Amino acid sequence: xxxxxxxxxxxxxxxxxxxxxxxxxxxxxxxxxxxxxxxxxxxxxxxxxxxxxxxxxxxxxxxxxxxxxxxxxxxxxxxxxxxxxxxxxxxxxxxxxxxxxxxxxxxxxxxx
Amino acid sequence: xxxxxxxxxxxxxxxxxxxxxxxxxxxxxxxxxxxxxxxxxxxxxxxxxxxxxxxxxxxxxxxxxxxxxxxxxxxxxxxxxxxxxxxxxxxxxxxxxxxxxxxxxxxxxxxxxxxxxxxxxxxxxxxxxxxxxxxxxxxxxxxxxxxxxxxxxxxxxxxxxxxxxxxxxxxxxx
Numbered sequence: 001x002x003x004x005x006x007x008x009x010x011x012x013x014x015x016x017x018x019x020x021x022x023x024x025x026x027x028x029x030x031x032x033x034x035x036x037x038x039x040x041x042x043x044x045x046x047x048x049x050x051x052x053x054x055x056x057x058x059x060x061x062x063x064x065x066x067x068x069x070x071x072x073x074x075x076x077x078x079x080x081x082x083x084x085x086x087x088x089x090x091x092x093x094x095x096x097x098x099x100x101x102x103x104x105x106x107x108x109x110x111x112x
Numbered sequence: 113x114x115x116x117x118x119x120x121x122x123x124x125x126x127x128x129x130x131x132x133x134x135x136x137x138x139x140x141x142x143x144x145x146x147x148x149x150x151x152x153x154x155x156x157x158x159x160x161x162x163x164x165x166x167x168x169x170x171x172x173x174x175x176x177x178x179x180x181x182x183x184x185x186x187x188x189x190x191x192x193x194x195x196x197x198x199x200x201x202x203x204x205x206x207x208x209x210x211x212x213x214x215x216x217x218x219x220x221x222x223x224x225x226x227x228x229x230x231x232x233x234x235x236x237x238x239x240x241x242x243x244x245x246x247x248x249x250x251x252x253x254x255x256x257x258x259x260x261x262x263x264x265x266x267x268x269x270x271x272x273x274x275x276x277x278x279x280x281x282x283x284x285x286x
Contacts, residue, residue: 102277
């Protein structure tokens with residue numbers, strides 16, 4: 001009985017790993033794109049951006065005050081972006097983000 | 113409490129009457145530049161008090177943002193007037209701003225702890241509302257120089273974001 005349970009658990013985790021591997025594989029015919037988000041007039045423009053996994057998002061600060069780009073749970077964040085500074089990130093999953101200096105400024109990345 | 117209400121009403125009344133009242137003055141670009149610098153410097157001065165006295169980290173963090181952002185606006189204004197060879201000129205409005213700011217700072221310095229946090233944030237809400245009104249209805253329309261007008265227009269969303277941020281903290285402090 002214990003051996004049967006052990007085999008069942010093993011099969012389950014093997015299938016799970018296979019599914020995860022499939023989910024992370026990139027489409028062979030897709031060339032990752034670069035998207036630009038302007039930080040302008042105290043807004044992320046566009047505030048909502050649809051991308052594919054592996055695409056790069058490039059944020060540039062067009063304001064006269066400093067901003068940053070911080071994931072909503074702070075799992076990743078840009079350095080401080082002074083006027084004219086930029087930062088980019090390869091997108092691996094959908095994320096909501098905000099400016100931790102001006103907390104009412106929000107944006108969202110949606111992976112198709 | 114009375115001092116807090118007085119401080120808030122002071123700005124609302126003075127700047128609103130300046131913006132919407134019958135006594136709206138005619139301002140030159142040099143006078144507008146002076147008002148812009150003074151209005152930003154006032155908020156830096158309030159924030160410097162908050163950096164020393166705030167008990168809530170959110171309030172101290174907000175104050176730090178006010179210092180950095182308003183200094184950035186002043187730096188842009190100074191750069192522009194230097195380029196335009198305009199010397200900011202004191203005028204009755206800018207003098208009144210300075211005078212009112214002194215009263216507000218006295219009020220803030222008389223508070224401590226949570227009462228200070230509330231007084232500072234309440235004043236920030238009123239001050240930003242009043243300044244946004246004045247910039248939109250008087251300073252931008254009366255600016256003759258297009259670059260000065262553009263700078264003031266660029267400042268409006270900054271002040272509006274500050275107002276939203278202050279209102280958010282104000283709700284959290286209640």
